[in-house]
Amino acid sequence: MSITHKFPEGFWWGSATSATQIEGAAHEDGKGLNIWDYWYEKEPNRFFDEVGPQTTSDFYHTYKEDIARMKEIGHNSFRFSISWSRLIPGGEGEVNEKAVTFYNNVIDELLAQGIEPFVNLFHFDMPLELQEIGGWENRKVIDLYVDFANKAFGLFGDRVSKWFTFNEPIVPVEGGYLYDFHYPNIVDAKKAFQVAYNTMIANAKAIKAFRNHSIKDGKIGIILNLTPSYPRSQNPADLKAANIADLFFNRSFLDPAVLGEYPKELIDVLKEHGHLPTVEAEDKQLLKENTVDILGVNYYQPRRVKAKESLPNPYGPFMPDWFFDNYEMPGRKMNPYRGWEIYEKGIYDIMINLKENYGNIESFISENGMGVQNEERFLKDGRIEDDYRIDFIKGHLTWLHKAIHEGCNAKGYHLWTFMDNWSWMNAYKNRYGFFSVNLETKERTAKKSAYWIKEVAKNNGF
Template identity: 85%
Template sequence: MAIQYKFPEGFWWGSATSATQMEGAASEGGKGLNIWDYWYSQEPNRFFEGVGPESTSDFYHTYKQDIKRMKEIGHNTFRLSISWSRFIPGGEGEVNQEAVTFYNNVIDELIANDIEPFVNLFHFDMPLEMQEKGGWESREVVEAYTTYAKKAYEFFGDRVKKWFTFNEPIVPVEGGYLYDFHYPNVVDAKRAFQVAYNTMIAHAKAVEAFRTFDYPDSKIGIILNLTPSYPRSQNPADLKASNICDLFFNRSFLDPAVKGEYPKELVDLLEEHGQLPEMEKGDAQLLKNNTVDILGVNYYQPRRVKAKEHLPNPYSPFMPDWFFDNYEMPGRKMNPYRGWEIYEKGIYDIMINLKENYGNIESFISENGMGVQNEERFIKDGRIEDDYRIEFIQGHLEWLHKAIQEGCNAKGYHLWTFLDNWSWMNAYKNRYGFFSVDLETKERTAKKSAYWFTEVSKNNGF
């Protein structure tokens, strides 16, 4: 068959995951508690079917076989995260040698299979002791994180060439401090903005620390879930709503990470409403001097907004949602299982925006994927026939290909995720993997999409 969509030489084909969602062994190997272990122990009822992070997909014990499977289905790259609470239990102090051994083994095994490891330092999994000190509200925790980052570079930087400080740093802000779907379940915008701001300070300090090491060909970046904010119409009120939405949910991290400064409009808006975070002398320069080399882009669904139908309740907590309402576009294509819109062109729009407004920074799709409930409905002859996932990936790749043809600096595509994994409060409700995982036996079975992806990677296109 003729290849219609050919990707550039050396394109990164692979998948992404995170420590808490895949490793399991939550109380083994000297690991300390993180906020997920703790919250689950307190309120197991808030997790789908009461399933916690104790064993998840058990990668801690099965990484050798799993990496072999990655190789078999055409991975040349793979993103994982280091668990801060495993690497430095308690968040500060001695490095845990058992964790060093584990991560060394995983990195070496990946490299032995010609899979380049991409390593992320923080994926929602704050060590409990650090949260008790105030989490990202605390500058002390920012310093502890910087020390942790340095130690990680020291131990693994001789082999890891792609580093990322944070994955979706806005999610702990939204979940933990605005909308009550992550621990510590605070609803307070002022504190949320402080958390967001200090996270970017932590990011800049980790970038600064990275650049004191002499690792040739190494790059450091951040992974952001960029979601274009589409206005309902071209009415100025709708356009204003979408612009404010974009400021809060995209540019609040994208601008300081790539341009080294916050959008003036956002600063003015927060100031007007008395919501500005506390800043310290030297912060602005720190951000300016430590912009990223590379950007990971997570994209799942678009955000559609319209002007507010009603004035915000003056007695309710201040929220970004004071400035826009979500809009359900008639006729939109849906993933009925997750309740998310599927809009493949969004991936193209993000890339064009990066090209036109962010210096065409080197980037890649670091997550894109489709979560589906009860996938056993689609088993035929022992295999999940996930044609819907193949169609989803293909549709997004077609638009990514178009962006690359038009000069966008996109270097790869990682599916979320390699194996069905534990997904925070949703636990195992929606399955995302190339491989299904039997929760009882932990047995892995390749889905149809895994075979399809093998061909795509082999042909560098489809």
């Protein structure tokens, strides 16, 4: 094939996943309970087809074969997370040696296959015992998290140089404290903002701890789902709505992570409505001195907003949505299976924003992907012909290529995800992987997109 989009030398081709979503073995080898294990036991009806996290895609037992498959399709990098409740059951105290063995085996196998491990420390999976004392609402949990991070750096830092503190830290805030789609199912904006703030203090403290380990070529970052906020029009009311959505959903994490401080406008809005979090005197300096080296960007869809049509209910709970309404742009391109807009240019807009306003920080696309329900509809001669996924990836890579061409510091592209994995409340409703997973037999089968990405990785372009 003729290559029209060539990527820089050493570009990271790979995929991403998380512990709870692929490992399975939820009750094996001394793993403690996390909030997902507990919530599923309590309310299985909240999960699609009542499929819980006990077995998921069984990576705990099949990692060796799966990593061989990654190699086969040209991965040179792979992001996974360490389960806090597996490594330190209960969230504090001694490490679980069986967990150490498992993560050592995964890291060693990746390296043996020429795949660089990118390790993330927290991906929505709070140990249950720590949630019971308030989770991220409680500053004690920050210190326990830093202890967990320190143990991980010490155990695996001799072979892992790329580390991430959190994946999409806004999601536990939205899901757990605003919109009721994650445990603890609290609707309380005051607590939500405290959780968001404490997460960023934990991020800064983990970065500080990381710098005390002499990890060769070590870089530490955070992974944020950046969702550009596009106004319906250039009317000042629409522009203001988009700006506030951006403050709440993007800059509340992006600014402290990269610039070391919160946007003044965000502080002003929270102050005006009596929702400022409780802070400690040394926090400001801590944030300023411990910013990320690298930024992972998860991008799936844009956020389109307009000015409010009607005033918020004064008796309802305070919400970010008091300041804007969502807007459905006529003629938008859709993923009909997920109800999400597909807007490839969003990836370019994010990168240009990072270049212009965030010091062109080293970054990469850490997740991008297309979830499709009942993919077996596209089965042909034993293979899922997921041309829609190839088109989706190609469209996003085209805009990423343009951003790099214009000087953006983007180093790689990871698809969500390598093989179909368990997605929280959605379980296996939507499939995202290069490989399909048969839930009964756990058998993996490459989809058409796996063969396509293999060629892209081989040619470093398409």
